Amino acid sequence: MKSDLLVIFDLDGTLLNTIGDLAVGCDHMLAMRGLPTHSYDTYCSFVGNGIMRLVERALPEELRTPEYVKAARKDFVDFYIDHIDTHTVPYPGIVEVVAALVSAGVKLAVASNKFQAGTDKLIKKFFPEVEFVEICGNREGVPLKPDTALVNLILEKAGVERNRCVMVGDSGVDIQTARNAGITSVGVSWGFRSREELVENGADYIADNATELLHILQSI
Secondary structure, eight states: OOTTOEEEEOOBTTTEEOHHHHHHHHHHHHHHTTOOOOOHHHHHHHOSSOHHHHHHHHSOGGGOOHHHHHHHHHHHHHHHTTSTTSSOEEOTTHHHHHHHHHHTTOEEEEEEEEEHHHHHHHHHHHSTTOOOSOEEEEOTTSOOTTSSHHHHHHHHHHTOOGGGEEEEESSHHHHHHHHHHTOEEEEETTSSSOHHHHHHTTOSEEESSHHHHHHHHHHO
């Protein structure tokens, strides 16, 4: 593994299993309104495009007006930010993978569609000693993945060429982001989406566990 590599990680479904807290937060918001809640599997299909889209998808179709979604998002975030790490945990072996990359001198970054405050809070809790080049969440004025804005921002900060940059993520959105940015993609099958989705979106590599992920990154 060469130290000139930059690895950009997705957060939810890649580094951390966050679905439990996302589901509880959405269910809380829905219960406040007397609306039906959803199953674990359904929430897995809702995530990946930011909190606004998660909340929108959780609401009944007839309530998905801009005003209602905005108000529901605020209620979700107010609850979620205080309960963001109740059920959330790193995926098996992922802390060790990050430590190995750090030891090898690899540059690391995070590009997530989760809102910035939530992204910062989770990274600081679960990876407190890791010096990431940049921790990018959803921020005003910057479009979400699969737009390349976050990747471009990170590349500029890191000073790394695109051919030495890898995007690691669990969804088609992450693979599309890498393709749009002209960088290598590694899909991880342990997240919220299926292995088939990663294949269909043209992932350059697919890892089924943390050990495989490390081996792939060591070969690039």
